[in-house]
Amino acid sequence: MAYSEKVMDHFEHPRNVGEIENPSGVGTVGNAKCGDIMRIYLDIDDNQVIQDVKFKTFGCGAAVATSSMATELVKGKTVEEALGVTNKAVMEALDGLPPVKVHCSLLAEEAIHAALWDYAEKHNLKIEGLEKPKSDIHEDEEEEEEEY
Amino acid sequence: MAYSEKVMDHFEHPRNVGEIENPSGVGTVGNAKCGDIMRIYLDIDDNQVIQDVKFKTFGCGAAVATSSMATELVKGKTVEEALGVTNKAVMEALDGLPPVKVHCSLLAEEAIHAALWDYAEKHNLKIEGLEKPKSDIHEDEEEEEEEY
Amino acid sequence: MGKFIYLDNAATTKTDPKVVEAMLPYFTENYGNPSSVYSFAAANKEVESEQREIIAKSLGAKTNEIYFTAGGSESDNWALKATVEAYADKGNHIITTKIEHHAILHTAQYLESKGIQVTYLDVDENGLVDPEAVRAAIRPETILISVMFANNEIGTIEPIKEIGAIAKENGILFHTDAVQAYMHVPIDVEELHIDMLSASAHKFNGPKGIGFLYIRKGVKIRSFIHGGAQERKRRAGTENVPGIVGMGTAAKLAYATLDERAKYESELRDYLIDRVLKEIPYTRLNGDRVKRLPNNANFSFRFIEGESLLIMLDMKGICTSSGSACTSGSLDPSHVLLAIGLPHEIAHGSLRVSLSEETTKEDIDYLVDELKKIVARIREMSPLYED
Amino acid sequence: MGKFIYLDNAATTKTDPKVVEAMLPYFTENYGNPSSVYSFAAANKEVESEQREIIAKSLGAKTNEIYFTAGGSESDNWALKATVEAYADKGNHIITTKIEHHAILHTAQYLESKGIQVTYLDVDENGLVDPEAVRAAIRPETILISVMFANNEIGTIEPIKEIGAIAKENGILFHTDAVQAYMHVPIDVEELHIDMLSASAHKFNGPKGIGFLYIRKGVKIRSFIHGGAQERKRRAGTENVPGIVGMGTAAKLAYATLDERAKYESELRDYLIDRVLKEIPYTRLNGDRVKRLPNNANFSFRFIEGESLLIMLDMKGICTSSGSACTSGSLDPSHVLLAIGLPHEIAHGSLRVSLSEETTKEDIDYLVDELKKIVARIREMSPLYED
Ligand SMILES: Cc1ncc(COP(=O)(O)O)c(C=O)c1O
C-alpha cells in the first residue's frame, strides 16, 4: 500500500469523527463490492452554509482518510459549493490514492450527496444538480489486462 | 560426472594405447547410440595366452578408461579366461561408473570379443561361448520414469 | 525505527542467517552449472542431491521423489495440471475443497475451463473437511484428490491421514498442499498415504523462489516446464543452486527443532488466543481450536474493517495480515472465511497473527494491549457499532 | 588448486559480488512479502518496480510489460503454451527453428502432442535462419513465430529485425528466446518488432532461478502459474525479492558496460578463433564468423570425442563445454550441430568456449596451448585418425 503522507495523516488523525444530534441531513452509503460503509452528518444553517459535519466509516484506510478529508472540504461551504466536492477533488487534496483505492473516494462523494439529499427532502428543497443517491455504489473496475 | 579416482587415473594415464603390427586378432566395435568407437589389438601365443594387447578409442572418458582397464585385465590371460572379462568385471575393477556411462563399458567387452573372434577365424578355431560380434552395440537404457 | 514485531510468518519468514551463509559460496565461488562436465561444477550436483536427501528424509520419502521447483505455486500448478493430462484416459474429475489457496483454486478453475470436472468440498465452521464427504464425492472418473494439509488463513489442520486412506482405497492419487504445514507439523508421506506434496522454502526460514514437489515413485506426471534434462527430465531449467542449498539448509535446521518449536509456539499461540477472546468483546477465533497450526491465530472483530486494523497495528510497529484481500487487487472478502460461514462484514474484520520461534511473550502482550486500544478506536468510528 | 580458468559463461556466469551485496538485505532484513499491507513489506513492492523499470528501460519497453519468472525455461514455456491457448480461435500453427534451445523445442513437441502444428525451420551451414523461409512458412492459421535471438551453442545471431518485421506485417505474434543475447548485444523491442522476449539472470552475472518474460501490452496470454495476484495477476507465487533485486542490479551493471564489454570480448574471441584455426589442423569454426555473440566460439575437431576433451581441459583447470550432450543423460549429438550439417562423428568432437569480461589474453593463450597438446594426444588414441 503506497498511501501518501496526507492519507496517512488523515487516517491516523481523522478529522470530524462522530455524530451530530438532530442533524440537518444524514447520508449512509455502502460499496457493494468491498462491503464498506460510510455515514455523514451535516449541520446546515438557514443560509445553506454547512456549519458542522461529522462522519463514521467502516472501511479501509483510504475510506477513513477520504471521509476525513471530505468533511474538511465541505465544512463552511454552502450546499451548492459542497456539491462541487467530487471524489476527484478529495483525492487531489490527499495527494492521490493507489489505483485499487479510487473507489473508496467515491464513497465519500456519495455519502455527502446522500446527506444533502436527506437535508433537501427534510426541508422540501430542490438542489440543482443533486440526484437521488443509490444506497449501493457500483463502479467499474480499473481497466484490466484480459485474463485467461 | 562423478567418475571414480580409478576411472580418472586410467583416463589420464591410459595403459596399452596404440596398435600391434600383424596382430593375432583385431576387433572394432561402435556404439550406435553415442557414435563412439573402440578397436582392440591382440597378440596371442601358441598356448592361447594373450601376450600383448593395445587399444584405440574414439569415445568419452569412460570409454577410454574401460578400454585401458580391459586391456590390463586380459593381458597374460588365456583366451578362455579373457572371455570371462565382462563389462561388469571391468566396471568393478574401476570402482564403478555413473549410470549413464554403463554402456561405455560394454564397448570394451564387445571389442575384446570381436578381437577374439577375429583371432579364431584367422586360426580356424572354435572358442566355446564366443559369438559372432555385432558391429554395432545397442543396449537398453536405464529404466526411466515414464515421461509425458 | 522504534518497535518492530513481525507476526506474519504465514506470509513469509525471515531467511535464517545460517541459511544465507550456506548459500553465499554458491553465488560467487561454486557458481558452476551442475549439468557441466568439469569437476568445478559437477560438485554442485552432489551438493544438490545432499539437499534432496535432507528433504526426502524429513518426509519419509526417497531421494529421487523430491523435485525442486520455484515455489509452492509452481508445485501446486504442476501437481494439478500435469496429472490431469497424464491420467486423461482414466477420467476427468478431481476433488478439492473450497478453502484451498488460490494456487490450487485458480488452477482448478482453469482446468474447469478446459473441460475438467471439479468438486469443491465444503468445510465445517472450523474449516475442517469431512473425510466422508471426500469418499462421497468420488466417481469412477475421479483421478485426483487435492486437499491442503493446513489452511494458510485460519490454520486448521485437515484430516490428511483419513483422506489419504480413502484415496488409496479407491486407487486415486492424493495431493496435498503442505506449504503452510511442512516443517511446522511432522509429516510422513507413507503413514499419511500422500502421493504428491507441495512445499515452499520461504515458509520455513528458507529463501523465496524455491520449493519442491514430492512425487511418489510410480506416479505418472508430465513435465510442467519442458526443456533441459534437469530434475530427472521432469523440470527443466538451470538449477537454482543457492536456492536449493538454502532450502536444504533451512529444512535441516527446521527439522531438528520441529517438536520443540511447535511446543513453544503453540503455547504462545494459546496464550494469545485466551487473552484476545477474554479481553476484547465481540471477537471470535476462526479455525479449529485444537487441530491448528502451532503458529497461527485468526480472529474476527465485529464492526471492524481489516485494513484499518492492519495499518494501525503497523503504526505501532506490528506486522500482521487480514483475511480480507481488499488490498491485493481483489475486494472480495476471504473465500476461506466465507466458506466457514462468516457473513461478509465480519469476514472483513479479521486478523491473522502468525508467530515464529523468535516471538516472545512480551511481543504478544504488546500486541494484545495495542489491539485492545485500536479495536476500540475503530469501533468508535464505525457506523455499525452502537455501544 | 592451481590454475582455474572459467570459459563456460554460456552455461552460467559468476554472480557479481555487487549483485550479491544488493540482494543480501532482502534475505534477513527486508524479508517482507511485497503483497503485505504494512510498510515494512510494502517497501519491497517499490524495490521490485525499480528493478522492473531498469529492465524495461534496457529493452525500450514499458515497466508493466516485464513479468518476473523463475528463469529462461519458464519464460519460454509460458510464451509458447499460453499464447497457443489464448489464440486458439485464431489458429493452431506455430513456426520455430531446428536450433532452438530445448526449452522451446521440447515445449513445441509437447504442443504437437496436443494437436498444435509446428514448423521447424532449417538453418544454413552457419546456423542462420532465412527470413524468407519464415515468410514462406506462414499460413492463415499461424499464431506465433518463435526464433531465438542468438544460439546458445554456436553463438549465431539471427536476423531478428527482419523476422520481426515479417511477423508484424502478417499480424502474427513474435517471440524470441534472448536468454543468450540479453545484455550481450543491444536489444530494442520496438525497433525489432518483438512481442515477447525471454531472458534469464544467471546468464548476465545475476543469480540463478530468476528471469523474465517481456510481454508487449495488448498481447493476450493466460497465466502459466495460476494462483495469487502477483505480477498483475499473470504469474502467481510469492515474489522472489532477493532474486529480483539481484537480476535488476545485474541488468543495471551489465547495461552500463554493454558496448565496451562486447568490444573487449569479441576482440578476444577473434584472437582465439584465429589461433585455433591456424594452429590446430582438421578444425572448423561452427556458427557465423561475423553475426555471432561477442563471447562465443565453437569448434569441431575431427577424430575427437567431446567429453574426453572436456575432461582433459578440466584437468588443466579449464572449464568449457561440448556440443555433445553425451553427459547430460542423452547420448545424441547436438541437434544444433546436426542442423548446420555436421556429420555425427564431427558433431561429437566440438568445443564451446564462452568468455566473460574477466577473461584475459593470457587465459586464451593458455587454453590454446593446452588444447593443441590435448587434441594431439586424443587423436593419437583415436582409431579414426591415421596420421
Ligand atoms: C537459449 C537458451 N534458452 C533457454 C535457456 C534456459 O534458461 P534457464 O536454464 O535459466 O531456465 C538457456 C540456458 O540454459 C538458453 O541458453
Ligand SMILES: Cc1ncc(COP(=O)(O)O)c(C=O)c1O
Ligand atoms: C497454502 C499455500 N499454498 C501455496 C502457497 C504459494 O506458495 P508460494 O507463494 O511460495 O508460491 C502459499 C503461500 O503463499 C500457501 O500458503
Ligand code: FES
Ligand atoms: S472502502 Fe472498500 S476498500 Fe476502501
Ligand code: FES
Ligand atoms: S562410449 Fe559413448 S558415451 Fe561413453
